Amino acid sequence: MQSNINCFFSAKSVAVVGATTNPDKLGFLVLKNIIAGGFKGRIYAVNQKGGSVMNLQCYKSLSEINEVPDIIVVIVPSSSVLNVIEEAGKLGVKGAIIISGGFGESGNNELERELVELSRKYSIRIQGPNCQGLIYNPNKFCASWPLVSSTGHIAIIAQSGTVGAEIGIRAQEEDLGVSAIVSLGNKSETNELDFIKYFSEDDNTNAIGLYLEGVTDGRRFIELAREVTSKKPFVVLKSGRTPQGKQAVQSHTKSLAGMSQVFNGMCRQYGIVNAKNITEFYDLLKGFAYLKPPKGKNVMVVTSSGGSGALAADELSESGLNLIRLSPEIEKDIKAALPKHCIVKNPIDLTGDATPLRYKEIVSKVSEDKNVDIIFVVFGDPFPGVGEAISSIRDSIEQTLVVCYLGGGEVQKQERSIMHRNNIPVFSSPEGAVHTINKLVEYSDYLGITRKEE
Amino acid sequence: MQSNINCFFSAKSVAVVGATTNPDKLGFLVLKNIIAGGFKGRIYAVNQKGGSVMNLQCYKSLSEINEVPDIIVVIVPSSSVLNVIEEAGKLGVKGAIIISGGFGESGNNELERELVELSRKYSIRIQGPNCQGLIYNPNKFCASWPLVSSTGHIAIIAQSGTVGAEIGIRAQEEDLGVSAIVSLGNKSETNELDFIKYFSEDDNTNAIGLYLEGVTDGRRFIELAREVTSKKPFVVLKSGRTPQGKQAVQSHTKSLAGMSQVFNGMCRQYGIVNAKNITEFYDLLKGFAYLKPPKGKNVMVVTSSGGSGALAADELSESGLNLIRLSPEIEKDIKAALPKHCIVKNPIDLTGDATPLRYKEIVSKVSEDKNVDIIFVVFGDPFPGVGEAISSIRDSIEQTLVVCYLGGGEVQKQERSIMHRNNIPVFSSPEGAVHTINKLVEYSDYLGITRKEE
Numbered sequence: 001m002q003s004n005i006n007c008f009f010s011a012k013s014v015a016v017v018g019a020t021t022n023p024d025k026l027g028f029l030v031l032k033n034i035i036a037g038g039f040k041g042r043i044y045a046v047n048q049k050g051g052s053v054m055n056l057q058c059y060k061s062l063s064e065i066n067e068v069p070d071i072i073v074v075i076v077p078s079s080s081v082l083n084v085i086e087e088a089g090k091l092g093v094k095g096a097i098i099i100s101g102g103f104g105e106s107g108n109n110e111l112e113r114e115l116v117e118l119s120r121k122y123s124i125r126i127q128g129p130n131c132q133g134l135i136y137n138p139n140k141f142c143a144s145w146p147l148v149s150s151t152g153h154i155a156i157i158a159q160s161g162t163v164g165a166e167i168g169i170r171a172q173e174e175d176l177g178v179s180a181i182v183s184l185g186n187k188s189e190t191n192e193l194d195f196i197k198y199f200s201e202d203d204n205t206n207a208i209g210l211y212l213e214g215v216t217d218g219r220r221f222i223e224l225a226r227e228v229t230s231k232k233p234f235v236v237l238k239s240g241r242t243p244q245g246k247q248a249v250q251s252h253t254k255s256l257a258g259m260s261q262v263f264n265g266m267c268r269q270y271g272i273v274n275a276k277n278i279t280e281f282y283d284l285l286k287g288f289a290y291l292k293p294p295k296g297k298n299v300m301v302v303t304s305s306g307g308s309g310a311l312a313a314d315e316l317s318e319s320g321l322n323l324i325r326l327s328p329e330i331e332k333d334i335k336a337a338l339p340k341h342c343i344v345k346n347p348i349d350l351t352g353d354a355t356p357l358r359y360k361e362i363v364s365k366v367s368e369d370k371n372v373d374i375i376f377v378v379f380g381d382p383f384p385g386v387g388e389a390i391s392s393i394r395d396s397i398e399q400t401l402v403v404c405y406l407g408g409g410e411v412q413k414q415e416r417s418i419m420h421r422n423n424i425p426v427f428s429s430p431e432g433a434v435h436t437i438n439k440l441v442e443y444s445d446y447l448g449i450t451r452k453e454e
Numbered sequence: 455m456q457s458n459i460n461c462f463f464s465a466k467s468v469a470v471v472g473a474t475t476n477p478d479k480l481g482f483l484v485l486k487n488i489i490a491g492g493f494k495g496r497i498y499a500v501n502q503k504g505g506s507v508m509n510l511q512c513y514k515s516l517s518e519i520n521e522v523p524d525i526i527v528v529i530v531p532s533s534s535v536l537n538v539i540e541e542a543g544k545l546g547v548k549g550a551i552i553i554s555g556g557f558g559e560s561g562n563n564e565l566e567r568e569l570v571e572l573s574r575k576y577s578i579r580i581q582g583p584n585c586q587g588l589i590y591n592p593n594k595f596c597a598s599w600p601l602v603s604s605t606g607h608i609a610i611i612a613q614s615g616t617v618g619a620e621i622g623i624r625a626q627e628e629d630l631g632v633s634a635i636v637s638l639g640n641k642s643e644t645n646e647l648d649f650i651k652y653f654s655e656d657d658n659t660n661a662i663g664l665y666l667e668g669v670t671d672g673r674r675f676i677e678l679a680r681e682v683t684s685k686k687p688f689v690v691l692k693s694g695r696t697p698q699g700k701q702a703v704q705s706h707t708k709s710l711a712g713m714s715q716v717f718n719g720m721c722r723q724y725g726i727v728n729a730k731n732i733t734e735f736y737d738l739l740k741g742f743a744y745l746k747p748p749k750g751k752n753v754m755v756v757t758s759s760g761g762s763g764a765l766a767a768d769e770l771s772e773s774g775l776n777l778i779r780l781s782p783e784i785e786k787d788i789k790a791a792l793p794k795h796c797i798v799k800n801p802i803d804l805t806g807d808a809t810p811l812r813y814k815e816i817v818s819k820v821s822e823d824k825n826v827d828i829i830f831v832v833f834g835d836p837f838p839g840v841g842e843a844i845s846s847i848r849d850s851i852e853q854t855l856v857v858c859y860l861g862g863g864e865v866q867k868q869e870r871s872i873m874h875r876n877n878i879p880v881f882s883s884p885e886g887a888v889h890t891i892n893k894l895v896e897y898s899d900y901l902g903i904t905r906k907e908e
C-alpha cells in the first residue's frame with residue numbers, strides 16, 4: 001500500500017535531479033525558485049556531471065548525498081527517469097515530482113506504466129510526469145515556475161501548468177497569495193483525488209480550485225466532492241464543454257471529457273462551484289476563500305462612484321439578487337449623518353468627496369439592518385486610508401462584506417494590499433464581484449444556511 | 455454660435471484656477487498631473503490668495519497673467535465658478551474644464567443654467583461641471599486623476615470619472631495607453647456628441663469608447679453613430695439596463711435610461727459595439743483599436759499550452775466561431791516542421807518546449823492558408839522573445855492576428871509591452887480574446903467586408 005502524499009507538503013529536504021547551470025533549462029529555473037522561495041528545509045542538487053550549481057555542491061547521484069531527501073524533483077530526459085526513481089525508491093525517498101515529459105502524453109504508455117509499477121514497488125509517491133511541479137507556501141516550497149511565493153489560502157490543482165500559473169500570478173500580483181499550486185501532469189500515480197483530499201484537510205487552505213480536463217474516476221470524484229463541499233468551498237473550471245473543446249482536451253491530456261451536462265448537474269447537486277472561464281475562476285476562488293456565505297440575497301451597495309454603482313446595480317439585478325431598501329430608521333440615521341448631496345437609496349452614493357471615515361460610519365450603520373445579508377462596497381477614485389477603515393470594522397459586521405475597487409491607480413493597489421493582508425478580498429470589477437456574490441448565495445442554499453423567512 | 459471644441463485638444467497654454475499647495479485637494483492633484491504629464495504648453499496657477507505652488511507663481515486672477523490662456527481648469531467652490539467663467543469669457547479664453555461640483559447634480563439647476571448662458575454669451579466651451587477632467591496624450595495634457603500619460607490610440611468618453619479612470623489605468627499598466635479620457639460630468643454645455651464627433655476625426659484615435667448613462671439627444675446620437683461606425687469602431691458600455699440600474703443612473707446623473715432594448719437594437723443596426731461590463735469594455739477597446747476586422751469567422755488556434763488551447767476552443771465554439779481545419783498541404787508542411795510530440799489539429803499545440811522561432815514559423819505557415827480568417831495565438835509560460843518574433847511577421851500576415859498570453863509572469867509583462875509598442879494587442883484571458891473576435895466578426899458583417907463564399 002502506498003503511503004499518503006503528505007511528503008510533498010511537509011518535506012524537510014529536497015533534491016533536484018537534473019539541476020544545471022544552464023539558465024535556459026528547467027533544471028536551473030526550478031532549483032532557483034526553490035532557493036528564492038525560501039524553502040525551510042535542506043536543498044540538494046544532483047547532476048551526473050557533478051560540479052556546482054548556485055553555490056550548491058552538485059552530487060553525481062542521489063546515493064552520494066549524506067542523507068535521504070524526503071522528496072525529489074526530477075528534470076532529466078525521460079529515458080533516465082526510471083533509473084532515478086529506482087535509485088530513489090531503494091534509498092527510501094517518499095515522493096517524486098516528475099517534471100520531465102516524454103511519457104503517455106507522447107504515446108510512451110509503456111514507459112509510464114513501468115514508472116507506476118516502480119512507484120508501487122518502492123512506495124514512492126509520484127506527481128506527474130509531464131507536469132509543472134508543485135508549490136506549497138506554508139512550507140515555503142516552490143518547485144515550479146514562475147515563482148509564486150506570496151502566501152494565501154487558495155489551493156489550486158490544475159491539469160494545465162499554464163492555468164495554475166496564471167491563477168497564482170494573479171493572486172501574487174494582488175498580494176492575495178496562494179497556499180498551493182499543484183500541476184497534475186499525466187496523473188500517472190497520483191491524481192486530482194489525492195490532492196483534493198489533502199487540501200480538504202489542510203488548515204492552510206480555505207478554498208480549493210481545480211482546473212480539470214477529464215475526471216479520473218467519476219464515482220470517487222462525486223463521493224469526495226460531496227465530502228469536501230460540506231467542509232470548504234470547491235471551485236472547478238472544466239474544459240472540454242464543446243465538441244471542439246473535447247477534441248482539444250483529448251489531444252492535450254488524453255482525457256475523455258464528453259460529459260459537460262452531466263458535470264454541470266453534478267456541480268449543482270453536490271455544491272461544487274462551477275467557474276465558466278479563467279477570470280471567473282480567479283474571482284470565485286478569491287471570494288470563496290475569504291468570504292462567509294451570506295444568510296440570504298439582500299444586497300446593499302455603498303459606493304462613492306455613481307457610475308460603478310449603476311453598473312453594480314444592473315449586474316445585481318440581472319443576477320436575480322435583491323437590492324434591498326433599508327429600514328426607515330436606519331435610512332433616516334444615514335441621511336442625517338451625510339452631507340445633503342449624497343444619495344441615500346440603493347446604491348448609497350457617498351459621492352466623490354467621500355472619506356475613509358464616511359465609508360466606515362455608513363457601512364457600520366448599514367450593518368445594523370439585519371435584513372441586509374450582503375454589504376457590497378464599491379470604491380472609486382484614490383482613497384488613501386479606506387483599507388484600514390474597512391479592516392477595522394470587519395469583525396463587527398455580521399453580514400458578508402464584499403469589496404470592489406475601481407479607478408484608484410496606485411492608491412488602489414496600496415489599499416487593496418492592506419485589505420488582502422487583512423483577509424478582505426477586493427474585486428477589480430463590479431461584474432466579477434456580483435458573479436461571486438451570486439455563487440455565494442447558491443452555496444448558502446446548498447449548505448442550508450439561508451434565512452428561513454426567505 | 456459656439457466655436458468648436460478643438461481648444462481642449464490643442465491648447466498651448468492652460469491656467470488652473472483653484473491651484474493650491476494642499477496635497478489633499480484636487481486643485482493640487484490636477485496641477486501636479488498637468489506638470490507630471492509633461493504638458494507641452496505654458497502652465498499657469500491661479501489662486502486668489504497668491505503665493506506660489508509647485509515652483510509656479512500663483513496669480514490672484516486670470517487677468518493678472520500676461521497672456522490669455524487657451525483653456526482653464528476650474529476647481530473652486532461652486533459659488534465662485536460663474537465669476538471665474540465671466541472673467542475668462544471677457545478675456546477670450548476658449549474653453550473651461552470645470553471640475554467643481556455643486557450644480558445640477560446637487561439640485562442647483564439654476565446655477566447650471568446660468569453657467570451655460572455665460573458660456574454662450576462669451577463663446578467659451580464648457581466641459582463639466584462636476585467632472586473628472588480631461589486627458590489628451592498627443593498634447594501631453596493630463597488635467598485629471600490619476601495620471602494616465604501612456605499614449606495609445608483609444609479615446610474614452612465617460613459619464614463617470616471612475617469608469618474612465620479604470621480603463622485608462624488598465625491601458626497604462628499594460629503599456630497600451632490611451633489617446634484621451636474625457637469625463638463628461640453634468641454635460642451642461644458640451645455632451646457626448648461633441649466629443650464623439652471630435653474623436654471620429656482625430657487621427658490619434660483608432661477606436662472610441664463611451665460609457666453612458668443616458669443619451670442627450672437620441673436622434674442626433676443615432677445619426678452620429680452611423681457616421682462614426684463607418685469610419686472607426688465605436689464601443690459603448692451602457693448602464694441603466696435594469697429597473698434598479700435605471701434608478702441608480704437617475705440618482706447619479708439625472709439621466710433617463712429606460713431604453714435598454716431599444717439601445718441594443720440600435721447598436722446592432724448601426725454597427726455600435728455593445729460592451730456588457732467593464733472588463734469586456736476594456737478588451738473590446740483594446741481589440742478594436744488595433745485589429746483589422748476579419749474576412750470571416752474561420753479561426754486557427756496556435757498555442758503552447760494545451761489547457762489554454764482547450765479553454766479557447768470551448769469559448770470559440772460556444773461563440774459560434776469556426777475552428778477551421780487546415781488545408782491538407784499546409785497541415786503536412788507544419789507536421790514536417792514540428793517535433794513529433796506536437797499536436798497538429800486545431801488548436802495546434804506546440805507544447806511547453808516551444809520557442810519563439812517555432813511560433814514564428816508555424817504562424818507564418820498557417821497564414822498561407824487563405825481560408826483562415828483569424829490566427830489566434832495563445833502563449834502559455836514564460837517565453838522571452840515571442841514579442842519580437844510575432845512583431846517581425848505581423849505585417850506579412852493578411853489575417854487578423856489575435857494574441858493572448860497567460861501564465862508567463864514577469865516575462866509575460868515584458869513581452870506584452872513589446873507587442874503593445876508594436877500595436878499588437880495582447881489579451882489576458884482566452885475568453886476576453888474570444889469575445890472580442892466574436893464582436894470583430896459582427897463588425898465585419900456590418901461593414902460588408904465578410905468573404906462572399908461564406
